[in-house]
Amino acid sequence: MNFHNRDVKLSRLCNEALDEPIDDAERAVMIASAAEKLEELFDILRIDHQNDHNTRDTPQRVAKMFVEEILQGRYTAPPRITEFENARAYDHLIITGPIELRSMCAHHLMPIYGHAYVGILPSAEGKIIGLSKYDRIVDYFASRLQIQEELVKQIGDYIVEMTKPRGLAVRISAVHMCKTQRGVRSSHRSRMVNTCFWGDLAASSELKSEFLNECIALDRAGSE
Numbered sequence: 001m002n003f004h005n006r007d008v009k010l011s012r013l014c015n016e017a018l019d020e021p022i023d024d025a026e027r028a029v030m031i032a033s034a035a036e037k038l039e040e041l042f043d044i045l046r047i048d049h050q051n052d053h054n055t056r057d058t059p060q061r062v063a064k065m066f067v068e069e070i071l072q073g074r075y076t077a078p079p080r081i082t083e084f085e086n087a088r089a090y091d092h093l094i095i096t097g098p099i100e101l102r103s104m105c106a107h108h109l110m111p112i113y114g115h116a117y118v119g120i121l122p123s124a125e126g127k128i129i130g131l132s133k134y135d136r137i138v139d140y141f142a143s144r145l146q147i148q149e150e151l152v153k154q155i156g157d158y159i160v161e162m163t164k165p166r167g168l169a170v171r172i173s174a175v176h177m178c179k180t181q182r183g184v185r186s187s188h189r190s191r192m193v194n195t196c197f198w199g200d201l202a203a204s205s206e207l208k209s210e211f212l213n214e215c216i217a218l219d220r221a222g223s224e
């Protein structure tokens, strides 16, 4: 098995999952192939990965980190979600956050970190899921090469599909290290914030303000 371009399903974008999750054997081959290529890259960059004790195992370590951590949401199935009937027909806005967000930018391979907030307006006919599942969903979609605008949509579309709420909001506030460590080298306090709304939340400015105000309050509480 090899991982040359022609074998990659090119229809898949960098922030989408492959058609099928890959198993442990495929994963091991992928890590070994990527480590070889990283050794080559180090050679090109004149970094001695054979004799320098600091970088001796770095190609292997970085290959493993990409496959098993940074990009794992590309190679694995979505988190298992236990859904409950909305037995009491709870129909008010539920907001959860800040949810830790760690991702990597598709343009520069630099970390993106910050927080996500999810607002759910359940429907009597839909499902509700345990609060910790929102953290797992955020982490799953963030563990790919991402674009923040698309990440927000992917998280929301998935929750809508799984739980059929009356309305939903997803907001991400994050630092992009491609902007703080290179280019304009902006302050680490400089964030990108974006929010998407679905269903009744998209239609009601009152619900939108309720969600956004709660996000600000949660953010403030989290930084105290």
Ligand SMILES: [Zn+2]
Residues within 6 Å of the ligand: 105, 106, 107, 108, 109, 110, 176, 178, 179
């Ligand atoms: Zn970037």
